[in-house]
Amino acid sequence: xxxxxxxxxxxxxxxxxxxxxxxxxxxxxxxxxxxxxxxxxxxxxxxxxxxxxxxxxxxxxxxxxxxxxxxxxxxxxxxxxxxxxxxxxxxxxxxxxxxxxxxxxxxxxxxxxxxxxxxxxxxxxxxxxxxxxxxxxxxxxxxxxxxxxxxxxxxxxxxxxxxxxxxxxxxxxxxxxxxxxxxxxxxxxxxxxxxxxxxxxxxxxxxxxxxxxxxxxxxxxxxxxxxxxxxxxxxxxxxxxx
Amino acid sequence: xxxxxxxxxxxxxxxxxxxxxxxxxxxxxxxxxxxxxxxxxxxxxxxxxxxxxxxxxxxxxxxxxxxxxxxxxxxxxxxxxxxxxxxxxxxxxxxxxxxxxxxxxxxxxxxxxxxxxxxxxxxxxxxxxxxxxxxxxxxxxxxxxxxxxxxxxxxxxxxxxxxxxxxxxxxxxxxxxxxxxxxxxxxxxxxxxxxxxxxxxxxxxxxxxxxxxx
Numbered sequence: 001x002x003x004x005x006x007x008x009x010x011x012x013x014x015x016x017x018x019x020x021x022x023x024x025x026x027x028x029x030x031x032x033x034x035x036x037x038x039x040x041x042x043x044x045x046x047x048x049x050x051x052x053x054x055x056x057x058x059x060x061x062x063x064x065x066x067x068x069x070x071x072x073x074x075x076x077x078x079x080x081x082x083x084x085x086x087x088x089x090x091x092x093x094x095x096x097x098x099x100x101x102x103x104x105x106x107x108x109x110x111x112x113x114x115x116x117x118x119x120x121x122x123x124x125x126x127x128x129x130x131x132x133x134x135x136x137x138x139x140x141x142x143x144x145x146x147x148x149x150x151x152x153x154x155x156x157x158x159x160x161x162x163x164x165x166x167x168x169x170x171x172x173x174x175x176x177x178x179x180x181x182x183x184x185x186x187x188x189x190x191x192x193x194x195x196x197x198x199x200x201x202x203x204x205x206x207x208x209x210x211x212x213x214x215x216x217x218x219x220x221x222x223x224x225x226x227x228x229x230x231x232x233x234x235x236x237x238x239x240x241x242x
Numbered sequence: 243x244x245x246x247x248x249x250x251x252x253x254x255x256x257x258x259x260x261x262x263x264x265x266x267x268x269x270x271x272x273x274x275x276x277x278x279x280x281x282x283x284x285x286x287x288x289x290x291x292x293x294x295x296x297x298x299x300x301x302x303x304x305x306x307x308x309x310x311x312x313x314x315x316x317x318x319x320x321x322x323x324x325x326x327x328x329x330x331x332x333x334x335x336x337x338x339x340x341x342x343x344x345x346x347x348x349x350x351x352x353x354x355x356x357x358x359x360x361x362x363x364x365x366x367x368x369x370x371x372x373x374x375x376x377x378x379x380x381x382x383x384x385x386x387x388x389x390x391x392x393x394x395x396x397x398x399x400x401x402x403x404x405x406x407x408x409x410x411x412x413x414x415x416x417x418x419x420x421x422x423x424x425x426x427x428x429x430x431x432x433x434x435x436x437x438x439x440x441x442x443x444x445x446x447x448x449x450x451x452x453x454x455x456x
Contacts (some may be wrong), residue, residue, distance in 0.1 A: 052359055079365035089360035093378050103364040106374060147362075154366055 003028050003063055003159055004049060010057035011044055020046045020214040022058070026159075026176045029188040033201035033222070036211035037237055042194045045211065046163050049192065050074075050081045063158055069163060082152030086164040090136035096123070096147050097132040100154045107155070115154075122150040126180050146180055148237025153184075160184065162193040198241055199204040202226055211236045246426050249417040253427075255435035256413030257434055262325075263327065263409065264396050267334035269396065272388075274335060275342025278284050282347050293343065300340030305398050309333045313405045330402040338395040345387045382453050389446035400435075410434060 004026035011019040018041045026032050034042045045185040048060060055068050063080060064074050091099050100119035104110035110118075123129040124145035136144055145165055152160060162181065166174045178200050185191055185204050195201060201208050202222045209219040210229075218225065218234045226242070229235045281293035300308065313329035316322065324332065354378050361371040403412035414431035418424045 050363055052363060075362075075367050076366045078363055081363070083360075083363035085356060085360060087356055089354070089356035091357065091360070091379075093382070100376065103366070106370060107365050151364070208452055 001028050002026065002061075003030075004192070006045075006049075006058070007060075008058035008085055009045070009048060009055065009060060011041075011053060019048070019056075022214075022216055024209065024216060024219075026190060026192060028190055030206045031185045031189075031191045031193065031204055032207045032209060033205035034192065034194045034209045034211060035196070035198070035201060035237075035241075036217075037158045040211040041214045042211045045207055046161050046192060046194050049159075049161055050078050050083055052083070076108075079103075079155050080158045082149075082155060082157035082160045083164045084145070084148050084152055084160065084162045085201060086167050088136075088141070088148045088168075090144055090148055090151070092136050094135075095130065095132065096134050096136065098140070099136070099147060099151050103151070103155045118123055119150070122153050123147075125132040125153075125183070126150045127176070140173060141169045142176045145169065145177045147171075148186070149177075149180055159190045159192070162191065162195070164194050164196065166195070166197055196241070198226070198238075210237065212237065245421045245423055246430060249423075249427060250430065251420060252413050252417055253410060253430060253434060256408060256410035257438070259407065260396075260399050260409040260411075261438070263334065263399055263402065263407070267331045267399075268338060268392055268395060269336035270331070271338030272342055275346050278339060279346035279350060282343065283350060295446050297340045297343055299373065300337055305313075305333070305337055306404070308337055308399055309401060309405060312336075326405045326407050329405065330399070330407050334395055334399060334402075338339035338391060341391045341394075342388065345384050345391060346380070349384035350376055351385075352383055353379050378420025385422075385446065385450050385453070389443065393442060396439060396442070397435070 002025045003083055004024070006022055006024040009022040009088070010017065022045055022092065024032075036042045036201045037165060044053055048055050049062065051060075051067050051074050058068070060067050062077055067074060067077055089240055091102070094102060097116060097119055101112065101115040104115040104118065105112060120129060120132065123132055126149060128143060128150070129148055131143060131147070136147065139147065149165075165181070166177050169177065174197070177242060178197065181191070181193070182204050193200070193205070207219060208222045208225045210217050210225065210231075210233075212233050218229065218231050220230075224240065225234070229238055257326055278293045278296055281289045282297075284290065303453075309329070312333050313324065313326065317329070357375050357379065358371055363377040366374065399409060400411040402409055403415065406412070410431060414427055418427040421427060
């Protein structure tokens, strides 16, 4: 069953059309990596998948629900779709533990004790249990991003969206974050990852989408796409980044 | 000195009135400010416009004119009958509300958009995002400016004496003319205002330090 179906998606900011005609399908448990030059629309594409950007045209179906339909409760859909941002966006006035428990407690009315139990399990998973009582300001970038992943997982989502999760990190922090994401992929999470980490896309991705100028130029299995790109624009991009 | 010590209890009675009006008005003013700030940020041109007119009207007119408008002007319509204390509280609240609105709006806008996006992506509604994520952070940033505006409003209450409210300033006037000791009485009134405002500043600094620790 497809978890995400995107048909003829268009997105404009004023007169500038950023996404021109995007069609894509993501299957359950699939890990899709989206690559492309900056300004290609890949982040906007990702942000349309939970309607952080209002959609200008087309259809986006998430787990059976068309989120372009104004009658659906977008907040409900977003509970099932975790998102990880380039700049982490942890809540600085809350402890790490509270960052993880806030959603379940306030939105799902989960008991505090149950929410904390789950939070500690997730912190174990990302290797940060001892930071539970710390505030985000006391963490390194890599630790913040792992907390951000745990916070998204605390809502028990069916899909995880990653928007350049390692781009703002010091190089030595990147590995830890990618490791957590690999683990997540192994456990069968459906993931869409906008990334510049070609190594990750190659190793973990089931499929790689190359975007440029608001279009999906090419998509394929990672090995095929990286070793045998079909389009000139893909070739030009890969020659610069590989 | 006996004259002064006899006057002090009356001045303190006036202080009670001043503080009573100040506390109620500042709480009301904060609520008004919050509502107006949210109207200013609402995705509706009409609501934005209402908030803008309110803030501009208050900022563009002197406090004393607002006070006379409410106490004499509104009362002259005979639709409601506001006693002087109520009119005083309403004026200070409405006045402070306009300034608080600008402070709160700026505070909300100073919070990174990523915070809202993160909260919304978890599934929080717009209102929950405001309540649990944006406002708590904005409030920390606003606190020094809110303290400042509160002090201005406290001092503005001294103007309420002109509509006959028996506040600290009014009691000062009464005692000054009764005792013919204008210098000492007004010095005493000034010292009392100063002490109250100083205590308010200490309280604000204490709160600020506590919430900054996190």
